[in-house]
Amino acid sequence: MGYLSKFVGVCAAVTLLSVTVVGAEEKDPTKARVPADQIADAKAMKNPVASTPESIAKGKALYEGKGTCFNCHGKEGKGDGPAGAILNPSPRNFTNCKFHKKRKDGELFWVIKNGSPGTGMVSLVPAAITEEEAWTIINYERSFCKGGEE
């Protein structure tokens, strides 16, 4: 088989694969991820990084950089990053305003620090980012919800 036909074969296989995995869905995004015995403490945590245009811009750089968040959550925050496509449940869609309304910053922080057991969301603090960087990214993640009260 020539190089070109091999290449075409690989492309076809990849296309097939992406068709078969597209079926994965988010696990109910309105249900809390923090265990019941820790949720009060998580909700009480305050984001020490003020949400300003500067911190949101810093959060974007971390989200698309060393935080590696975009790989799964996608650059647009829709949960459709290249690595996210093979995950079941699929990564959180941050453009969903209903999700943001359900969560305090501290609950998001808890998941970034501890991961969401049984899913592709692993602990990223301190493996990839510091606690302060996680809070900074949370300010950016909030900005994916454009619909306000939706």
Ligand code: HEC
């Ligand atoms: C390897 C893929 C992957 C990467 C990389 C990743 N995530 Fe996730 N993330 C997921 C998946 C999958 C879920 C859905 C977990 C669930 O449904 O419980 C998720 C869920 C979340 C949630 C929602 C938690 C909740 O309360 O429901 C937050 C917040 C989050 N990720 C933040 C981040 C941040 C910030 C980064 C980068 C520092 C990041 N993720 C990187 C896969 C990933």
